[in-house]
Amino acid sequence: MKRRNVIILIFTVAIVGSVIASIFLTNVPPKYYTRYGVELGTDVEISYATKKGNAKEVVDEMFNKFQEYDRIFDPWVAGSELYNLNHSDGKWVKVSPALLTVIKDAIDFAKLTNGQFDPTIGRLVPLWGFNTDNTNSWHLPTPEEIQASLQHVGYKNVEINGDEVRLLNGVWLDLNGMMEGYIDEMLIEMARQNDPESSGFVDVGGTVGIIGPKYGNKPWIIGIQNPRGSSNDAVAYVKLYSGYVGTSGDYERYIIVDGKRYYHIFDPKTGYSNNYFESVTTVSTRAIFSDGFGVFSMVAGLPAMEKMAPKLGVAYYAINEEGQVIKSDNWKEYEYKP
Amino acid sequence: MTIGKSTNTNHRIFSKWDLLLILILVTGFGLWIGLKQFAPSAAKAVILLDGKVYKVIPLDKNAYYKIYRGDTYLMTVETRPGAIRATYSTNWVFPATETTQISVATGWISKEGETIISVPNKIVIYTEGMKEKTPYDVMTFQN
Numbered sequence: 260m261k262r263r264n265v266i267i268l269i270f271t272v273a274i275v276g277s278v279i280a281s282i283f284l285t286n287v288p289p290k291y292y293t294r295y296g297v298e299l300g301t302d303v304e305i306s307y308a309t310k311k312g313n314a315k316e317v318v319d320e321m322f323n324k325f326q327e328y329d330r331i332f333d334p335w336v337a338g339s340e341l342y343n344l345n346h347s348d349g350k351w352v353k354v355s356p357a358l359l360t361v362i363k364d365a366i367d368f369a370k371l372t373n374g375q376f377d378p379t380i381g382r383l384v385p386l387w388g389f390n391t392d393n394t395n396s397w398h399l400p401t402p403e404e405i406q407a408s409l410q411h412v413g414y415k416n417v418e419i420n421g422d423e424v425r426l427l428n429g430v431w432l433d434l435n436g437m438m439e440g441y442i443d444e445m446l447i448e449m450a451r452q453n454d455p456e457s458s459g460f461v462d463v464g465g466t467v468g469i470i471g472p473k474y475g476n477k478p479w480i481i482g483i484q485n486p487r488g489s490s491n492d493a494v495a496y497v498k499l500y501s502g503y504v505g506t507s508g509d510y511e512r513y514i515i516v517d518g519k520r521y522y523h524i525f526d527p528k529t530g531y532s533n534n535y536f537e538s539v540t541t542v543s544t545r546a547i548f549s550d551g552f553g554v555f556s557m558v559a560g561l562p563a564m565e566k567m568a569p570k571l572g573v574a575y576y577a578i579n580e581e582g583q584v585i586k587s588d589n590w591k592e593y594e595y596k597p
Numbered sequence: 598m599t600i601g602k603s604t605n606t607n608h609r610i611f612s613k614w615d616l617l618l619i620l621i622l623v624t625g626f627g628l629w630i631g632l633k634q635f636a637p638s639a640a641k642a643v644i645l646l647d648g649k650v651y652k653v654i655p656l657d658k659n660a661y662y663k664i665y666r667g668d669t670y671l672m673t674v675e676t677r678p679g680a681i682r683a684t685y686s687t688n689w690v691f692p693a694t695e696t697t698q699i700s701v702a703t704g705w706i707s708k709e710g711e712t713i714i715s716v717p718n719k720i721v722i723y724t725e726g727m728k729e730k731t732p733y734d735v736m737t738f739q740n
Contacts, residue, residue: 295712295721296648302714302721304735322648392717394698439740465738473734482733490703491711493733508739511699540737550740597732 289474291459294318298325299332300392301439301464307450309457317453321446321461331358332438334381334431335390344424345381345431351423357441359422365437368551369414371570375563376555377527379416381431382408389512389523399516405530412527436524436554440505440546443468466505466550480595486510486537486578495540495576495584498595503546507553508538524557534580535560542574542593549573561585638726642681644674645721656681656724664720671718672700680707681722683715710734 289308292315296303305321307314333339344352354362365378386408388396400408416427426432446461450470458471460479473479478500482493486508497504509532513522522532539553548571556564556577568575568587577585586594640656646666654662656679664672673685683700700715706724710731713722 295645295723297714297716297719297721300716301740302712302716302738306734435740460735462735462737464740465736466740467735467737479735480733482731482736484736484738486739490699490714490738491706491708491731491736493731493736496733497737504737506737506739511739538739 289458290314292318294322296322296325298322299329299438299442299464302462303464304462305446305459307457307459307470309450309454311454311457313453314457314459317450321449324442324446324449328357328438328442331355332361332434334433335385341432341434344426347426349425349427349429351420351425353423356422357445359419359424361434361437361441362417362424362432363419364441364547365432365434365551366414366417366419368437368547368555372551372555372559372567374414374527375559376436376551377412377414378432378434378436379412379414379426379430380525380527381433382411382429383525383530384433384523387521387523387525397512397514399514399521409527409530412530436507437547437550439463439466440468440503440548440550443503444546466503466546467499468503468546469499469501472500478595480597483540483576484508484538487582494578496595496597497540497542497576497593499542499593502542502544503549504540504542504593505546505549505553506538506540507550507557508536509534509557510537524554526558533558533560537578537580537582539564539575539577542590543571640679640724640726640728642674642676642722642724645723646671647719651720654681664718666718672715672720674713674722677705679727680705681713681724682706683713683722 291306291308293304293306305318307318331340334341334345336342340355340358344354369377384390386400386404388398411429413430416430418425418427442463443461443466447468447470450457450459458473458475460470461468467481469479478498481497481499481504483495483497483506484490485492485494507524509520509522513520520534524532526533536557539556541549541552543549552571552573555567564575574589574593575587576590579585642654642656644651644664646664651664652662654676656676659677662674663670664674672683675682675684682705683703700713703713706713707727708729708731709724709727710733711724
C-alpha cells in the first residue's frame with residue numbers, strides 16, 4: 260500500500276473514531292434494560308441503567324428475589340411463611356426480617372389510622388372469593404357470614420415480641436396493602452448498592468418506586484390508570500425524580516350486584532367495601548404511605564383523607580364515584596401535562 | 598488547500614481527490630453508524646410466558662397466533678399491521694370467552710410502552726419498534 264494511502268486511511272479512521280467516541284460518550288443516553296413479568300400474582304416491570312454495564316444481571320437478580328417473597332408473603336399458599344403464621348392457632352411464631360418489617364409497618368399504620376387501615380381483614384378476602392383470579396369465585400357473602408368473619412378482625416390482636424409474632428382471636432393477616440411498597444424499597448436498595456449513581460424504576464403491582472432520575476436528570480413520567488378505562492389508558496400523569504407512587508382502586512377485583520359495586524378493599528368495621536372513590540393515587544417519599552394511604556382513603560372517605568394527608572406529607576389524586584377529580588394542594592408539584 | 602508536505606517530495610500529501618475520498622468515507626461511516634444507532638426497527642410484539650420469551654411476532658400483517666404452555670392452550674392473539682390484541686384467553690377455570698378478563702379487555706395495543714397482561718396465565722405482551730410511544734414511562738394501577 261502506498262504511503263499516501265496509509266495516511267489517508269489513518270486520517271479517516273481517526274476522524275470516524277472521534278465521531279463515534281463523541282456520539283457514545285456525550286450524546287447517547289444510558290441504555291435502560293427493561294424486564295416485564297408476573298410475580299406475586301401481579302404485574303412487575305423494572306427498568307434500570309448503570310454505567311457499570313451489568314444492568315441485565317442486576318435486574319435478573321431482582322426478579323429472582325420474587326421466589327423468596329412468594330414463599331414469605333402469599334397468604335393463600337399452604338407452606339408460605341404468612342400462611343403458616345395465619346394458621347398458628349395463637350402460638351408465638353418466629354418470623355423472617357422481611358415479614359416482621361411489613362407486619363410492623365402495617366400495625367403502625369393501623370394505629371395511626373385508628374384501625375381504618377387494618378391488615379387483619381385476612382378472613383374476609385376468601386369469604387368474598389377475592390383471593391383467587393377466578394372471577395367465578397367472586398361473590399357477595401351473606402350478612403351472617405360477614406358478621407362471623409368480622410369476629411376475627413382487629414389489629415390489636417397482633418402481638419409482636421422481638422422477632423416473634425402472635426395472632427390472637429383467630430385473625431388472619433393480609434399484607435397486600437403494604438407488601439408491594441416494601442418490595443419496591445428492597446429492590447431499589449439492590450440497584451443502588453450495585454451503583455449509587457444508577458437510575459430507573461421498579462413497578463410492583465402498580466406501586467412505582469424510583470431508583471434514580473431518567474438519564475440522570477429528568478423525571479420519570481407515570482401514568483395514572485383510568486379506573487373506568489383499559490389498562491393502558493391514563494387519566495393523568497405524575498412526574499417523579501425520586502420517591503414512590505401507588506394506587507388503590509375498585510376496578511380490578513370487583514363484582515356488581517343489583518347495580519352496586521363491591522370490591523376487594525374492606526371496611527374493617529362493616530366487612531363491605533365503601534363506595535367513596537374509584538381510585539386514589541398517592542405520591543410519597545415512603546413506599547408504605549404510597550400503598551397504605553390509598554387503602555385507608557378508600558375505606559375512610561374524603562374528610563378523613565384530607566385530614567390525614569398533611570400528617571403523612573403525601574400528595575394525592577383521587578377520582579370519586581361520580582368521576583370527579585380531587586387533588587391535594589401539593590399535587591401540582593408532581594403533576595405532568597404532556 | 599495544503600494539509601502537509603512530504604519530507605521526500607515537494608508534492609501535497611492530499612490532493613483534492615484524496616480529500617473527496619476521505620469526505621465520502623467519513624460520510625459513509627457516519628451514515629452507517631447513524632442508521633444503525635437511530636433507525637427505527639420494525640414493529641414487533643414480544644410475548645413472554647412464565648418470564649421467558651415465548652415468541653416474537655412481526656406486526657406486519659393480519660394473523661392469529663395461539664399460545665400454549667406445554668399442551669395446554671392459554672390464549673389467542675390477533676395481529677394487524679402495527680397492532681396486537683388478545684382475543685381469546687383462558688385459565689384453569691374461566692370459560693374461554695370470559696369478557697371480564699383484563700387481557701382481552703385491554704384491546705389493541707399499538708404504542709411502545711403499552712402492554713397486555715394476563716396474570717393468571719403469566720403472559721406479558723409488549724411492543725417494540727412502534728411509530729408512537731405512550732406519554733408515560735410506566736403506569737400506576739390499583740394493587
